[in-house]
Amino acid sequence: MFGGFEFLPIILILGFLAISMGVFTVKQQTAVLVERFGKFQGIKEAGLHFKIPFVDRIAGKVNLKIQQLDVMVETKTKDDVFVKLKVSVQYKILKELVHEAFYELENPHEQITSYVFDVIRAEVPKMRLDEVFERKDDVANAIRRELEESMQTYGYGIVKALVTDIDPDLEVKKAMNRINAAEREKLAAEYEAEADRIRIVAKAKAEAESKRLQGRGIADQRREIAKGLEESVEVLNSVGINSQEASALIVVTQHYDTLQSMGENANSNLIMLPNNPTAGSDMLTQMVASFAASQKLGETMKLENTRKELVKRPLDENY
Numbered sequence: 001m002f003g004g005f006e007f008l009p010i011i012l013i014l015g016f017l018a019i020s021m022g023v024f025t026v027k028q029q030t031a032v033l034v035e036r037f038g039k040f041q042g043i044k045e046a047g048l049h050f051k052i053p054f055v056d057r058i059a060g061k062v063n064l065k066i067q068q069l070d071v072m073v074e075t076k077t078k079d080d081v082f083v084k085l086k087v088s089v090q091y092k093i094l095k096e097l098v099h100e101a102f103y104e105l106e107n108p109h110e111q112i113t114s115y116v117f118d119v120i121r122a123e124v125p126k127m128r129l130d131e132v133f134e135r136k137d138d139v140a141n142a143i144r145r146e147l148e149e150s151m152q153t154y155g156y157g158i159v160k161a162l163v164t165d166i167d168p169d170l171e172v173k174k175a176m177n178r179i180n181a182a183e184r185e186k187l188a189a190e191y192e193a194e195a196d197r198i199r200i201v202a203k204a205k206a207e208a209e210s211k212r213l214q215g216r217g218i219a220d221q222r223r224e225i226a227k228g229l230e231e232s233v234e235v236l237n238s239v240g241i242n243s244q245e246a247s248a249l250i251v252v253t254q255h256y257d258t259l260q261s262m263g264e265n266a267n268s269n270l271i272m273l274p275n276n277p278t279a280g281s282d283m284l285t286q287m288v289a290s291f292a293a294s295q296k297l298g299e300t301m302k303l304e305n306t307r308k309e310l311v312k313r314p315l316d317e318n319y
Helices: 008-022 095-103 108-126 129-134 136-154 170-238 243-264 279-318
Strands: 023-026 030-036 039-044 047-050 056-063 067-076 082-093 156-168
Touching (some): 008 023, 023 030, 039 095, 082 095, 082 136, 108 136, 108 156, 129 136, 129 156
Antiparallel strands (some): 030 039, 030 056, 067 082
């Protein structure tokens, strides 16, 4: 009887080992694949589970979280510029296709990388370097479409594909910076030229307005002078001085007024010729003679035109 109790500890230990080997837990966002004698038995999700010791075994664990794979690809653009693109692929294993994701692909990272290389080296050579920067979202969408079609069969869902970096050759970047700087300098020069043009136009308009106002002032001044002379002549006529004598007196008076104003300015370099006392009278005589000659010439030309009209008229009437 006592001999039966001798094996009890061993039995208890074996039982404890059997229970511990048959009980397991699965973490959240994880799936466990169970095999029985090497054959797929089932998928266990988060929680407490049991398996038959020495018969069932855990073949592997699958992470159901969203994962990211970064791929660096070097290719050539349409304008023969070598460029490196960094692509970030966000993917996850689909719950309903855990079996395919675990058993179908030996190395899913290599598979995804191959598809990324294939798409980029098919799309980027169709674009120029500037277009690659402008249409990087189009490249990312093409990668996502290709991966979705190819990887879903193997139980992988593509959440997003991003082109996170575009890195041309160093010399190309320097050339692009020089082009950008030259464009900005050209734009700055155009703005400066436009500003100069506006200043010149504004200055010309101001000068034109100044000349117009100056001319109007001179005209008004001369008009007032003429009125003053007219009034002066009328006053002198009222005291018995005829128009010619009045004109001579006014000319002489203005002549001496001019000399006086010149004498008041010690720094004046103006020389007035002639400046003798009879200069005013001589100028008036010359002006009167010029007006008389002009009037006589005008009357002669008027008579000549009248004679020509009279000679021409009978000829026109005959016709």
